[in-house]
Amino acid sequence: MGEDLEKLKQRLSLLDYLRQQNWIARPAGRGSEFVGLCPLHPETRPSFYVNVHKNLFYCHGCGQGGDLLRFVQLFRQLSFRQSLAYLEQYRAAAADPAAVLEKAATFYQQQRDRYPEARCYLKQRGLHDPVLIKEMRIGYAPGGSLRRYLTAQGYSSDLLQHLGLLNRKSHDAFYRRIIFPCCQEGRVINLYGRSIAAAFVHRFLPGSKGGLYAWEQVRQCPEVILVEGLFDYAVLWQAGFRHLTCSLGTHLNRYQFRQLCDRPRTVYLTFDVDINGSGQQASQRLAHQLQVQGIAARRVLLPEGHDPNSFFVQGGDAGQFQALLEAALP
Ligand SMILES: [Zn+2]
Numbered sequence: 001m002g003e004d005l006e007k008l009k010q011r012l013s014l015l016d017y018l019r020q021q022n023w024i025a026r027p028a029g030r031g032s033e034f035v036g037l038c039p040l041h042p043e044t045r046p047s048f049y050v051n052v053h054k055n056l057f058y059c060h061g062c063g064q065g066g067d068l069l070r071f072v073q074l075f076r077q078l079s080f081r082q083s084l085a086y087l088e089q090y091r092a093a094a095a096d097p098a099a100v101l102e103k104a105a106t107f108y109q110q111q112r113d114r115y116p117e118a119r120c121y122l123k124q125r126g127l128h129d130p131v132l133i134k135e136m137r138i139g140y141a142p143g144g145s146l147r148r149y150l151t152a153q154g155y156s157s158d159l160l161q162h163l164g165l166l167n168r169k170s171h172d173a174f175y176r177r178i179i180f181p182c183c184q185e186g187r188v189i190n191l192y193g194r195s196i197a198a199a200f201v202h203r204f205l206p207g208s209k210g211g212l213y214a215w216e217q218v219r220q221c222p223e224v225i226l227v228e229g230l231f232d233y234a235v236l237w238q239a240g241f242r243h244l245t246c247s248l249g250t251h252l253n254r255y256q257f258r259q260l261c262d263r264p265r266t267v268y269l270t271f272d273v274d275i276n277g278s279g280q281q282a283s284q285r286l287a288h289q290l291q292v293q294g295i296a297a298r299r300v301l302l303p304e305g306h307d308p309n310s311f312f313v314q315g316g317d318a319g320q321f322q323a324l325l326e327a328a329l330p
Contacts, residue, residue, distance in 0.1 A: 009067055009068060010088060013055065014055050014056070014071065015052055017032060017071075017303045018039070018057075020162075020206075021075075025046075032052045033050065033051050035047075038059045038061050038064075038174070040059060040075060048061070055068065071256050072087060085156075089156050090162055092159060097189075097210075098187040101111055101163065101165075101189065101205075103155075104193060104197075105179070105181040106189065108139025108141050108191075109138070109139040111139060111141070111145070112138060112139050112309055114140075115140055117196060118140035118142075118178065121196040122178065126238070129237075129238045136230070136234065137181050138179070139178070140178050141172065141176070142175075143174065143175030144172055146165060146174070147160065148168055164207070174191070176195060177193035177200075178190040178320035180193075180230045182210050185210055191204065192204055192209075192230060208253070208255075209249070211259055212226075212245045212256045212259050212260070213248060214245060215245055215259055217242075218244065223259075223268065224244070224265055224272065226245055226269050227270050227308065228249055228250050228279070229248075229272075229308075230248070230309075233245075235306055235312040237314065239318040239320070244315050250271055250282035252284070260290060261290065261295055264296075265295060265296070266295075266296040266298060267290055269287055269298065269300065273301065273307070274305065280299075284299070296330060298329060300324050300325065
Protein backbone atom coordinates (compact mmCIF):
# COMPACT_ATOMS: atom_id res chain seq x y z
CA MET A 1 0.00 0.00 0.00
CA GLY A 2 2.88 2.38 0.84
CA GLU A 3 4.35 1.92 -2.60
CA ASP A 4 0.98 2.38 -4.34
CA LEU A 5 0.42 5.49 -2.31
CA GLU A 6 3.72 6.99 -3.40
CA LYS A 7 2.95 6.17 -7.02
CA LEU A 8 -0.50 7.69 -6.75
CA LYS A 9 0.87 10.88 -5.24
CA GLN A 10 3.60 11.15 -7.85
CA ARG A 11 1.19 10.71 -10.71
CA LEU A 12 -1.23 13.39 -9.52
CA SER A 13 -0.27 17.02 -9.77
CA LEU A 14 -1.31 19.13 -6.81
CA LEU A 15 -1.41 22.21 -9.01
CA ASP A 16 -3.69 20.52 -11.56
CA TYR A 17 -5.99 19.39 -8.79
CA LEU A 18 -6.15 22.88 -7.28
CA ARG A 19 -6.87 24.40 -10.66
CA GLN A 20 -9.68 21.96 -11.19
CA GLN A 21 -11.14 23.28 -7.93
CA ASN A 22 -10.93 26.74 -9.55
CA TRP A 23 -7.90 27.86 -7.58
CA ILE A 24 -6.44 30.95 -9.19
CA ALA A 25 -2.69 31.34 -8.93
CA ARG A 26 0.18 33.34 -10.33
CA PRO A 27 3.82 32.31 -10.64
CA ALA A 28 5.86 33.32 -7.64
CA GLY A 29 9.59 33.86 -7.79
CA ARG A 30 11.69 31.32 -9.58
CA GLY A 31 9.08 29.64 -11.71
CA SER A 32 8.55 26.40 -9.84
CA GLU A 33 6.28 28.13 -7.32
CA PHE A 34 2.75 29.45 -7.57
CA VAL A 35 0.87 31.62 -5.09
CA GLY A 36 -2.82 32.34 -4.56
CA LEU A 37 -5.49 32.77 -1.92
CA CYS A 38 -5.58 29.93 0.61
CA PRO A 39 -8.47 27.50 0.03
CA LEU A 40 -8.20 26.40 3.66
CA HIS A 41 -8.74 29.68 5.48
CA PRO A 42 -10.36 33.01 4.61
CA GLU A 43 -7.90 35.67 3.49
CA THR A 44 -7.65 38.64 1.15
CA ARG A 45 -3.91 38.57 0.39
CA PRO A 46 -2.43 35.42 -1.18
CA SER A 47 -0.27 33.39 1.16
CA PHE A 48 -0.83 29.88 -0.18
CA TYR A 49 2.21 28.57 -2.08
CA VAL A 50 2.52 25.50 -4.28
CA ASN A 51 5.89 24.10 -5.27
CA VAL A 52 5.41 22.28 -8.58
CA HIS A 53 8.65 20.28 -8.42
CA LYS A 54 8.13 19.06 -4.90
CA ASN A 55 4.33 18.75 -5.44
CA LEU A 56 3.79 20.35 -2.02
CA PHE A 57 1.87 23.30 -0.62
CA TYR A 58 2.42 25.64 2.28
CA CYS A 59 0.24 28.45 3.62
CA HIS A 60 1.96 31.25 5.51
CA GLY A 61 -1.44 32.38 6.79
CA CYS A 62 -2.75 29.29 8.55
CA GLY A 63 0.49 27.34 8.68
CA GLN A 64 -0.93 24.26 6.95
CA GLY A 65 1.24 22.43 4.47
CA GLY A 66 1.90 19.07 2.87
CA ASP A 67 1.12 17.01 -0.21
CA LEU A 68 -2.03 16.48 -2.24
CA LEU A 69 -3.31 13.81 0.12
CA ARG A 70 -2.89 16.16 3.06
CA PHE A 71 -4.63 18.91 1.14
CA VAL A 72 -7.61 16.70 0.33
CA GLN A 73 -7.90 15.67 3.99
CA LEU A 74 -8.01 19.31 5.09
CA PHE A 75 -10.03 20.72 2.23
CA ARG A 76 -12.71 18.04 2.08
CA GLN A 77 -12.47 17.11 5.75
CA LEU A 78 -11.84 13.46 5.07
CA SER A 79 -9.84 10.87 6.96
CA PHE A 80 -6.56 9.61 5.54
CA ARG A 81 -8.27 6.48 4.24
CA GLN A 82 -11.20 8.39 2.73
CA SER A 83 -8.83 10.84 1.07
CA LEU A 84 -6.93 7.98 -0.45
CA ALA A 85 -10.12 6.46 -1.87
CA TYR A 86 -11.15 9.88 -3.10
CA LEU A 87 -7.87 10.36 -4.96
CA GLU A 88 -8.07 6.90 -6.53
CA GLN A 89 -11.44 7.90 -7.97
CA TYR A 90 -10.10 11.25 -9.02
CA ARG A 91 -7.30 9.53 -10.89
CA ALA A 92 -9.68 7.09 -12.58
CA ALA A 93 -11.95 9.91 -13.69
CA ALA A 94 -8.99 11.96 -14.88
CA ALA A 95 -7.72 8.95 -16.82
CA ASP A 96 -10.89 8.39 -18.83
CA PRO A 97 -13.68 10.89 -18.18
CA ALA A 98 -15.08 10.39 -21.67
CA ALA A 99 -16.06 6.79 -20.89
CA VAL A 100 -18.27 7.95 -18.02
CA LEU A 101 -19.75 10.83 -19.99
CA GLU A 102 -20.53 8.41 -22.81
CA LYS A 103 -22.52 6.24 -20.38
CA ALA A 104 -24.36 9.29 -19.05
CA ALA A 105 -25.17 10.49 -22.58
CA THR A 106 -26.56 7.09 -23.54
CA PHE A 107 -28.63 6.94 -20.37
CA TYR A 108 -30.13 10.38 -21.01
CA GLN A 109 -30.85 9.40 -24.60
CA GLN A 110 -32.80 6.38 -23.39
CA GLN A 111 -34.90 8.56 -21.10
CA ARG A 112 -35.96 11.00 -23.82
CA ASP A 113 -38.98 9.14 -25.15
CA ARG A 114 -40.14 7.99 -21.73
CA TYR A 115 -41.04 11.47 -20.55
CA PRO A 116 -43.88 13.32 -22.25
CA GLU A 117 -42.51 16.68 -21.05
CA ALA A 118 -39.30 16.07 -23.04
CA ARG A 119 -41.17 15.23 -26.25
CA CYS A 120 -43.41 18.21 -25.70
CA TYR A 121 -40.51 20.60 -25.16
CA LEU A 122 -38.66 19.43 -28.28
CA LYS A 123 -41.82 19.87 -30.31
CA GLN A 124 -42.32 23.34 -28.89
CA ARG A 125 -38.76 24.24 -29.97
CA GLY A 126 -39.52 22.99 -33.46
CA LEU A 127 -37.51 19.76 -33.32
CA HIS A 128 -39.39 16.98 -35.05
CA ASP A 129 -37.03 15.06 -37.33
CA PRO A 130 -36.25 11.69 -35.67
CA VAL A 131 -33.11 11.35 -37.82
CA LEU A 132 -31.75 14.60 -36.43
CA ILE A 133 -32.72 13.78 -32.85
CA LYS A 134 -30.86 10.50 -33.18
CA GLU A 135 -27.93 12.08 -34.99
CA MET A 136 -27.47 14.74 -32.30
CA ARG A 137 -28.04 12.09 -29.60
CA ILE A 138 -30.50 14.38 -27.87
CA GLY A 139 -31.45 13.10 -24.44
CA TYR A 140 -33.44 14.05 -21.38
CA ALA A 141 -32.37 14.28 -17.75
CA PRO A 142 -35.46 13.76 -15.61
CA GLY A 143 -33.31 14.21 -12.50
CA GLY A 144 -32.90 11.76 -9.68
CA SER A 145 -32.05 8.64 -11.67
CA LEU A 146 -28.59 9.04 -13.21
CA ARG A 147 -26.82 8.57 -9.91
CA ARG A 148 -28.52 5.25 -9.25
CA TYR A 149 -27.80 4.07 -12.79
CA LEU A 150 -24.10 4.92 -12.75
CA THR A 151 -23.34 3.89 -9.18
CA ALA A 152 -24.94 0.52 -9.96
CA GLN A 153 -22.27 0.20 -12.65
CA GLY A 154 -19.53 0.72 -10.11
CA TYR A 155 -18.89 4.43 -10.48
CA SER A 156 -18.58 6.13 -7.13
CA SER A 157 -20.41 9.30 -6.17
CA ASP A 158 -17.03 10.96 -5.72
CA LEU A 159 -16.06 10.27 -9.29
CA LEU A 160 -19.43 11.47 -10.58
CA GLN A 161 -19.03 14.62 -8.53
CA HIS A 162 -15.61 15.21 -10.04
CA LEU A 163 -17.18 15.14 -13.47
CA GLY A 164 -20.00 17.44 -12.40
CA LEU A 165 -22.70 14.84 -13.11
CA LEU A 166 -23.64 15.00 -9.43
CA ASN A 167 -23.69 18.15 -7.35
CA ARG A 168 -22.01 18.61 -3.96
CA LYS A 169 -24.97 17.03 -2.21
CA SER A 170 -24.54 14.03 -4.48
CA HIS A 171 -27.80 14.63 -6.35
CA ASP A 172 -28.10 14.55 -10.14
CA ALA A 173 -26.75 17.87 -11.40
CA PHE A 174 -29.06 17.90 -14.42
CA TYR A 175 -32.70 18.04 -13.49
CA ARG A 176 -35.50 18.33 -16.07
CA ARG A 177 -33.10 19.28 -18.83
CA ILE A 178 -32.77 18.42 -22.50
CA ILE A 179 -29.25 17.06 -22.95
CA PHE A 180 -26.95 17.43 -25.93
CA PRO A 181 -23.61 15.57 -25.85
CA CYS A 182 -20.66 17.63 -27.12
CA CYS A 183 -18.12 15.45 -28.87
CA GLN A 184 -14.58 15.82 -30.01
CA GLU A 185 -12.91 13.24 -32.21
CA GLY A 186 -15.82 10.93 -31.60
CA ARG A 187 -15.70 11.09 -27.80
CA VAL A 188 -18.14 12.84 -25.49
CA ILE A 189 -16.26 15.62 -23.73
CA ASN A 190 -19.13 17.58 -22.21
CA LEU A 191 -22.88 17.64 -21.86
CA TYR A 192 -25.03 20.67 -22.52
CA GLY A 193 -28.24 20.84 -20.52
CA ARG A 194 -31.14 23.09 -21.44
CA SER A 195 -33.78 23.41 -18.76
CA ILE A 196 -37.31 22.83 -19.96
CA ALA A 197 -38.45 25.42 -17.38
CA ALA A 198 -37.85 29.00 -18.44
CA ALA A 199 -36.46 30.02 -15.05
CA PHE A 200 -33.19 28.14 -15.26
CA VAL A 201 -30.31 29.07 -17.51
CA HIS A 202 -28.63 26.50 -19.69
CA ARG A 203 -25.43 24.97 -18.42
CA PHE A 204 -22.52 22.68 -19.19
CA LEU A 205 -20.56 20.32 -17.01
CA PRO A 206 -17.37 21.84 -15.68
CA GLY A 207 -14.53 21.66 -18.16
CA SER A 208 -14.10 22.64 -21.77
CA LYS A 209 -17.04 22.83 -24.15
CA GLY A 210 -14.54 21.66 -26.76
CA GLY A 211 -14.40 22.74 -30.37
CA LEU A 212 -17.14 23.83 -32.76
CA TYR A 213 -20.14 21.53 -32.85
CA ALA A 214 -19.95 18.74 -35.47
CA TRP A 215 -16.99 20.53 -37.04
CA GLU A 216 -15.62 17.43 -38.77
CA GLN A 217 -18.67 17.44 -41.02
CA VAL A 218 -18.21 21.00 -42.29
CA ARG A 219 -14.54 21.85 -42.07
CA GLN A 220 -14.11 21.28 -45.83
CA CYS A 221 -16.96 23.65 -46.72
CA PRO A 222 -15.98 26.99 -48.29
CA GLU A 223 -19.01 28.57 -46.62
CA VAL A 224 -20.13 27.89 -43.07
CA ILE A 225 -23.11 29.13 -41.08
CA LEU A 226 -22.23 29.71 -37.42
CA VAL A 227 -25.00 29.81 -34.82
CA GLU A 228 -24.74 30.24 -31.05
CA GLY A 229 -27.21 27.61 -29.83
CA LEU A 230 -27.94 23.96 -30.48
CA PHE A 231 -31.66 24.57 -30.96
CA ASP A 232 -30.70 27.03 -33.71
CA TYR A 233 -28.46 24.39 -35.20
CA ALA A 234 -31.25 21.81 -35.10
CA VAL A 235 -33.92 23.84 -36.89
CA LEU A 236 -31.52 24.97 -39.61
CA TRP A 237 -30.45 21.37 -40.13
CA GLN A 238 -34.09 20.35 -40.47
CA ALA A 239 -34.62 23.14 -42.99
CA GLY A 240 -31.92 21.55 -45.15
CA PHE A 241 -28.88 23.69 -44.26
CA ARG A 242 -25.94 21.38 -43.67
CA HIS A 243 -22.92 23.70 -43.91
CA LEU A 244 -23.62 24.50 -40.32
CA THR A 245 -21.83 24.64 -36.99
CA CYS A 246 -22.44 25.98 -33.49
CA SER A 247 -20.17 27.74 -30.99
CA LEU A 248 -22.35 26.98 -27.92
CA GLY A 249 -22.50 30.61 -26.84
CA THR A 250 -21.41 33.88 -28.43
CA HIS A 251 -17.95 33.68 -26.94
CA LEU A 252 -15.68 31.39 -28.94
CA ASN A 253 -12.83 29.72 -27.11
CA ARG A 254 -9.37 29.87 -28.69
CA TYR A 255 -9.70 26.40 -30.11
CA GLN A 256 -13.01 27.20 -31.84
CA PHE A 257 -11.61 30.41 -33.24
CA ARG A 258 -8.59 28.61 -34.67
CA GLN A 259 -10.89 26.05 -36.28
CA LEU A 260 -12.81 28.80 -38.11
CA CYS A 261 -9.53 30.27 -39.33
CA ASP A 262 -7.80 27.08 -40.43
CA ARG A 263 -8.37 27.76 -44.14
CA PRO A 264 -9.92 30.46 -46.32
CA ARG A 265 -13.70 30.39 -46.02
CA THR A 266 -16.77 32.57 -45.62
CA VAL A 267 -18.47 32.47 -42.23
CA TYR A 268 -22.10 33.53 -41.90
CA LEU A 269 -22.52 34.69 -38.31
CA THR A 270 -26.09 34.06 -37.32
CA PHE A 271 -26.33 35.12 -33.70
CA ASP A 272 -29.45 36.17 -31.83
CA VAL A 273 -30.87 39.58 -32.56
CA ASP A 274 -31.93 40.29 -29.01
CA ILE A 275 -33.41 43.55 -27.83
CA ASN A 276 -30.37 44.49 -25.70
CA GLY A 277 -28.08 44.03 -28.70
CA SER A 278 -25.64 41.68 -26.98
CA GLY A 279 -25.81 39.02 -29.69
CA GLN A 280 -25.10 41.57 -32.41
CA GLN A 281 -22.27 43.17 -30.45
CA ALA A 282 -20.66 39.75 -30.12
CA SER A 283 -21.28 39.13 -33.80
CA GLN A 284 -19.62 42.41 -34.83
CA ARG A 285 -16.63 41.75 -32.61
CA LEU A 286 -16.18 38.25 -33.98
CA ALA A 287 -16.61 39.42 -37.59
CA HIS A 288 -13.79 41.89 -37.02
CA GLN A 289 -11.52 39.28 -35.41
CA LEU A 290 -12.15 36.89 -38.32
CA GLN A 291 -11.46 39.56 -40.92
CA VAL A 292 -8.12 40.32 -39.26
CA GLN A 293 -7.26 36.64 -39.85
CA GLY A 294 -8.26 36.90 -43.51
CA ILE A 295 -11.59 35.09 -43.10
CA ALA A 296 -14.61 36.57 -44.86
CA ALA A 297 -17.30 37.18 -42.26
CA ARG A 298 -20.92 38.04 -43.07
CA ARG A 299 -23.45 39.00 -40.43
CA VAL A 300 -26.90 37.56 -40.99
CA LEU A 301 -29.58 39.89 -39.68
CA LEU A 302 -32.66 38.10 -38.44
CA PRO A 303 -35.76 40.16 -37.67
CA GLU A 304 -35.55 42.01 -34.33
CA GLY A 305 -36.06 39.81 -31.28
CA HIS A 306 -35.33 36.57 -33.13
CA ASP A 307 -32.81 33.80 -33.08
CA PRO A 308 -32.72 31.16 -35.83
CA ASN A 309 -34.80 28.86 -33.68
CA SER A 310 -37.64 31.29 -33.09
CA PHE A 311 -37.44 32.39 -36.73
CA PHE A 312 -38.28 28.88 -37.92
CA VAL A 313 -40.63 28.00 -35.05
CA GLN A 314 -42.70 31.08 -35.88
CA GLY A 315 -43.13 30.13 -39.49
CA GLY A 316 -39.92 31.17 -41.24
CA ASP A 317 -38.86 28.83 -44.04
CA ALA A 318 -35.70 27.82 -45.87
CA GLY A 319 -36.34 30.26 -48.72
CA GLN A 320 -36.68 33.21 -46.36
CA PHE A 321 -33.54 32.21 -44.49
CA GLN A 322 -31.65 31.83 -47.76
CA ALA A 323 -32.65 35.40 -48.62
CA LEU A 324 -31.24 36.55 -45.27
CA LEU A 325 -27.97 34.75 -46.03
CA GLU A 326 -27.76 36.51 -49.37
CA ALA A 327 -28.44 39.88 -47.74
CA ALA A 328 -25.85 39.31 -45.00
CA LEU A 329 -23.65 42.27 -44.14
CA PRO A 330 -19.90 42.14 -44.68
ZN1 LIG B 1 -4.12 29.10 4.83
